[in-house]
Amino acid sequence: NAGVTQTPKFRVLKTGQSMTLLCAQDMNHEYMYWYRQDPGMGLRLIHYSVGEGTTAKGEVPDGYNVSRLKKQNFLLGLESAAPSQTSVYFCASSYGAGNQPQHFGDGTRLSIL
Amino acid sequence: AQSVTQLDSQVPVFEEAPVELRCNYSSSVSVYLFWYVQYPNQGLQLLLKYLSGSTLVKGINGFEAEFNKSQTSFHLRKPSVHISDTAEYFCREAAGNKLTFGGGTRVLVKP
Numbered sequence: 001n002a003g004v005t006q007t008p009k010f011r012v013l014k015t016g017q018s019m020t021l022l023c024a025q026d027m028n029h030e031y032m033y034w035y036r037q038d039p040g041m042g043l044r045l046i047h048y049s050v051g052e053g054t055t056a057k058g059e060v061p062d063g064y065n066v067s068r069l070k071k072q073n074f075l076l077g078l079e080s081a082a083p084s085q086t087s088v089y090f091c092a093s094s095y096g097a098g099n100q101p102q103h104f105g106d107g108t109r110l111s112i113l
Numbered sequence: 114a115q116s117v118t119q120l121d122s123q124v125p126v127f128e129e130a131p132v133e134l135r136c137n138y139s140s141s142v143s144v145y146l147f148w149y150v151q152y153p154n155q156g157l158q159l160l161l162k163y164l165s166g167s168t169l170v171k172g173i174n175g176f177e178a179e180f181n182k183s184q185t186s187f188h189l190r191k192p193s194v195h196i197s198d199t200a201e202y203f204c205r206e207a208a209g210n211k212l213t214f215g216g217g218t219r220v221l222v223k224p
Contacts, residue, residue, distance in 0.1 A: 042203065
């Protein structure tokens, strides 16, 4: 049982380049989330989705876009990468809303030079 | 606005000693509380959760937490830690669809 799978695991980009991070879950979860984790700041929500075809902004959405064309996949795009977006990105999914636990992927370590 | 405060950013502790990680939440409405653990280079894993009922919640790996509504706290405890408990621990509050994580507490277990 794979759970939540994130690809790639590591990536180095130059400022201004674009890229897409992929998150896939095999638990038939409705809710999916993208977080970024920076030292001393915990996890901050970038965007989330409450079902196929829907997305919503989280706490720190600027510079990112997302899409949820299929229920099992949630894509995070960086349109024009900036050094401030150097971070570890985590995807999570859950069956429902707040009273349900989230299941996390192992993260994508992204460096912007 | 909701906030979750983990009062200690780092907690050093000797092996086989007890540990308590403090978490205070802010929501005044019905709230669900969770503790997660993050081992190095991994994602977060659920330790335990409080949804309703008994205020003492037992989780995996010998951890437990106590929900205290009057003090808006949800402190995590373990009576005897192992080296393998070295990790970062996150408290999370959920009020409706709003999820808020604390800043994390790094636990370093020393031999």
